[in-house]
Amino acid sequence: MISSIVFIVLLIAASLLFAKNVKTIVRNIKLGRDLDRSDRKNERFSLMARVALGQSKMVVRPVAGLLHIVVYLGFIIINIEVLEIVLDGITGKHRLFAPLGSIYYGLISAFEYLALAVLVACAIFLIRRNVLRLKRFHNSEMTSWPKSDANLILITEIMLMGAFLLMNAADAQLQVLGAEHYTQVGSFPISSVFMKMMGGMSEGSLIILERGLWWFHIIGIFAFLNYLPYSKHFHIILAFPNVFYSKLSPKGQLDNMEAVKKEVELMFDPSADPYAAPPEPQGEPQRFGAKDVTDLTWKQLMDSYTCTECGRCTDVCPANGTGKKLSPRKIMMDTRDRLEEVGKGIDKNGKDFNDGKSLLRDYITEEELLACTSCNACTEACPVNNDPLSVIVDLRRYLIMEESKAPAEWTGIFTNIENNGAPWQFAQADRLNWKNEQ
Amino acid sequence: MSELKVPTMAELMASGQQPDVLFWVGCAGSFDDRAKKITRAFVKILNHVGVNFAVLGTEESCTGDPAKRAGNEFLFQMSAMGNIQVLNAYEVKRIVTTCPHCFNTLKNEYPELGGNYEVKHHSEFIQELINDGKLTIQGGSFKGKRITFHDPCYLGRANDVYEAPRELIEKLDAELVEMKRCKSKGFCCGAGGAQMFKEAEKGDKEVNIARTEEAIGVQPDVIATGCPFCMTMMTDGVKLKEKEHEVKVFDLAELIAQANDL
Numbered sequence: 001m002i003s004s005i006v007f008i009v010l011l012i013a014a015s016l017l018f019a020k021n022v023k024t025i026v027r028n029i030k031l032g033r034d035l036d037r038s039d040r041k042n043e044r045f046s047l048m049a050r051v052a053l054g055q056s057k058m059v060v061r062p063v064a065g066l067l068h069i070v071v072y073l074g075f076i077i078i079n080i081e082v083l084e085i086v087l088d089g090i091t092g093k094h095r096l097f098a099p100l101g102s103i104y105y106g107l108i109s110a111f112e113y114l115a116l117a118v119l120v121a122c123a124i125f126l127i128r129r130n131v132l133r134l135k136r137f138h139n140s141e142m143t144s145w146p147k148s149d150a151n152l153i154l155i156t157e158i159m160l161m162g163a164f165l166l167m168n169a170a171d172a173q174l175q176v177l178g179a180e181h182y183t184q185v186g187s188f189p190i191s192s193v194f195m196k197m198m199g200g201m202s203e204g205s206l207i208i209l210e211r212g213l214w215w216f217h218i219i220g221i222f223a224f225l226n227y228l229p230y231s232k233h234f235h236i237i238l239a240f241p242n243v244f245y246s247k248l249s250p251k252g253q254l255d256n257m258e259a260v261k262k263e264v265e266l267m268f269d270p271s272a273d274p275y276a277a278p279p280e281p282q283g284e285p286q287r288f289g290a291k292d293v294t295d296l297t298w299k300q301l302m303d304s305y306t307c308t309e310c311g312r313c314t315d316v317c318p319a320n321g322t323g324k325k326l327s328p329r330k331i332m333m334d335t336r337d338r339l340e341e342v343g344k345g346i347d348k349n350g351k352d353f354n355d356g357k358s359l360l361r362d363y364i365t366e367e368e369l370l371a372c373t374s375c376n377a378c379t380e381a382c383p384v385n386n387d388p389l390s391v392i393v394d395l396r397r398y399l400i401m402e403e404s405k406a407p408a409e410w411t412g413i414f415t416n417i418e419n420n421g422a423p424w425q426f427a428q429a430d431r432l433n434w435k436n437e438q
Numbered sequence: 439m440s441e442l443k444v445p446t447m448a449e450l451m452a453s454g455q456q457p458d459v460l461f462w463v464g465c466a467g468s469f470d471d472r473a474k475k476i477t478r479a480f481v482k483i484l485n486h487v488g489v490n491f492a493v494l495g496t497e498e499s500c501t502g503d504p505a506k507r508a509g510n511e512f513l514f515q516m517s518a519m520g521n522i523q524v525l526n527a528y529e530v531k532r533i534v535t536t537c538p539h540c541f542n543t544l545k546n547e548y549p550e551l552g553g554n555y556e557v558k559h560h561s562e563f564i565q566e567l568i569n570d571g572k573l574t575i576q577g578g579s580f581k582g583k584r585i586t587f588h589d590p591c592y593l594g595r596a597n598d599v600y601e602a603p604r605e606l607i608e609k610l611d612a613e614l615v616e617m618k619r620c621k622s623k624g625f626c627c628g629a630g631g632a633q634m635f636k637e638a639e640k641g642d643k644e645v646n647i648a649r650t651e652e653a654i655g656v657q658p659d660v661i662a663t664g665c666p667f668c669m670t671m672m673t674d675g676v677k678l679k680e681k682e683h684e685v686k687v688f689d690l691a692e693l694i695a696q697a698n699d700l
Contacts, residue, residue: 252596253546257511261551264515268523289509318626318649323642371639374507374631375591380622396509409636410508417513421499422465423635432495434467434474435444435481 007089007218014222021229025305028343032298033286037245044244047385052243057383061312064128067121071157074118075236081111081164085218098183105185112165112190119161122154129154136311139320141330146232146309153233156224163217169194170210177203238306239384245299246385251376254393259286289397292358293339296394303386304336313378313388319371326371328378328388334363335391360395369395370407442481446495447528457492459563460530462544464537465500466666472673473536473666479695480536480560486700487572491534497524501543508632515551518543522553532556534563536691538592538665539630545597559593561602561664561690568609578697580610585693586617586658588649588672589624590665603664606690610697615656625649627663627671634667650675654685661687 037044050056055072059065084097097104129137129150137150172187173195187195198206228234266272290296313328314320320327338359345353372392379387399405406414413423421428450457461484466473484491502517525533533555535541545557558566567573585607593599600621607614619625628638628645638644650672653661661672666689673687688696 252542260511318645324639375626376595400509413635417500426469431468
């Protein structure tokens with residue numbers, strides 16, 4: 001009875017805390033500019049089924065991809081077992097689903113195989129990160145926190161799976177001893193290996209062990225749930241909406257800025273009155289391009305929270321691969337870190353918070369932005385369809401259109417395009433000269 | 439050497455004619471010495487087949503691609519609107535271009551600004567000519583040669599055109615050898631995003647050298663590409679590696695024109 005109450009209190013507390021933190025993230029994402037991605041719903045659902053649910057872009061790298069699928073399937077399927085554990089906790093019963101008989105036995109056995117597979121996959125992931133030291137996990141933006149975050153997630157998952165297996169072993173041993181409350185369901189395929197180690201233990205200490213592991217496992221899950229909003233691991237939730245709201249146009253297509261379009265249309269309108277008073281601006285004046293996270297769209301901000309720092313983007317980036325400072329992953333991580341900072345500032349100081357800092361320069365330097373070749377290797381590689389290129393372009397737009405800050409060579413090509421319709425200084429009248437050359 | 443027949447839209451209009459397709463030459467194709475050869479090769483193919491085409495000639499202007507990628511949206515949209523006015527005045531419906539950057543911009547970014555055309559890259563256009571039986575290729579000089587194809591980012595990843603260029607190479611009876619990073623995993627030449635027009639940022643290598651090394655690594659006789667900027671980057675790379683005698687860099691149009699002795 002007491003344990004049920006303790007459990008229910010913990011369950012409610014964990015859920016409320018999680019809801020609160022998720023609300024903050026949603027609020028932060030909504031700080032972004034509007035963008036309509038409500039079109040082509042069917043296409044979006046099928047994309048989500050393929051890329052998020054079906055992990056189609058993960059398996060482009062088969063080793064990491066297959067291991068990831070193991071952990072991902074394990075996570076989803078073992079949640080059925082967590083449902084039983086939660087219901088047991090609330091009702092004070094033990095193995096509530098046991099009356100399902102052989103189906104139940106089959107289920108738990110399957111969970112055990114999965115748990116072992118997850119455990120092994122996580123161990124391999126740890127080895128890849130810390131022993132084999134794959135390059136993409138050790139780029140300069142992978143400072144101590146991102147590295148610890150990744151390791152913590154893996155270690156937690158190993159501990160949760162370990163606790164689950166040991167708990168089953170203790171349970172089965174208690175069944176052998178005929179302990180009260182321990183429903184006879186038999187021993188399970190993986191955990192039975194550990195039963196031998198528990199052979200000499202008394203019923204009392206076995207009960208303490210089993211209960212201890214049970215509480216460790218479920219409290220671990222509650223804690224992990226509340227770790228998600230602080231971690232890159234939040235991708236397990238955001239990957240789905242993030243892929244759903246992907247850009248569906250061809251990768252090469254950049255958006256045509258509406259604000260610019262209005263002005264250019266006016267310039268090309270022969271009936272426009274050059275002396276007319278400019279129309280009253282509607283709403284808040286908008287910057288051309290992005291200086292800070294609030295100049296980006298909500299989708300770009302969602303991208304940053306979905307980023308799982310796998311570094312596939314940076315690994316294929318031609319600029320990064322040739323030693324330039326640009327790293328698409330860093331663009332995503334900086335966007336999220338700055339957004340978190342702005343969010344915290346708003347929590348403390350209210351909506352008009354201004355710390356005088358910005359995403360541009362305080363986080364991302366001009367040197368990084370200028371190194372991008374817009375080749376779309378990063379967007380192609382991202383397993384959750386993030387678009388770091390769009391952030392780079394928006395920051396470049398601010399540099400060029402608001403600050404007129406361009407490398408001298410670019411200023412030159414702008415002048416040429418404007419004056420003679422080509423990036424080079426050739427007269428437009430000579431445009432057909434090739435016809436008569438050899 | 440026979441004269442190229444290159445009618446302009448203005449000339450055709452004056453005689454009351456309308457071409458089937460507009461050949462958008464692009465700035466590189468008009469002014470860059472190496473790229474002009476690609477332009478001429480493509481026109482030779484068009485003339486050979488007897489395609490009813492025209493160019494804008496001196497009425498053509500930069501699509502605005504480098505301005506847009508650099509972040510100068512104003513200049514891009516001004517260029518685009520100017521071009522759209524000209525294209526729409528001539529009632530252009532179909533466009534073919536030898537530049538993937540022009541291709542991408544015309545195809546994807548002009549419609550929202552009022553320019554709706556059916557746009558093809560020349561690799562797709564030539565492939566159609568072959569499929570329609572209008573052009574046959576004699577393998578000729580490239581028979582059995584090892585040819586690797588460098589995917590231009592703005593043709594491949596940006597617009598998912600991977601097969602047309604490869605089918606052309608196979609039509610040459612050549613051996614298509616792929617680099618490890620090809621098709622959707624293709625590695626940039628380093629010119630996109632207006633990088634063509636400025637020094638690269640500080641790093642430990644130039645992008646085009648990295649890509650050229652990869653291409654040379656598959657021991658090709660020819661590095662083929664379909665973009666005037668990739669052409670510059672790969673040609674420079676091959677020269678820097680002092681391999682210009684063993685490895686030639688050609689555009690797809692040049693390969694087809696040469697194979698047919700045009």
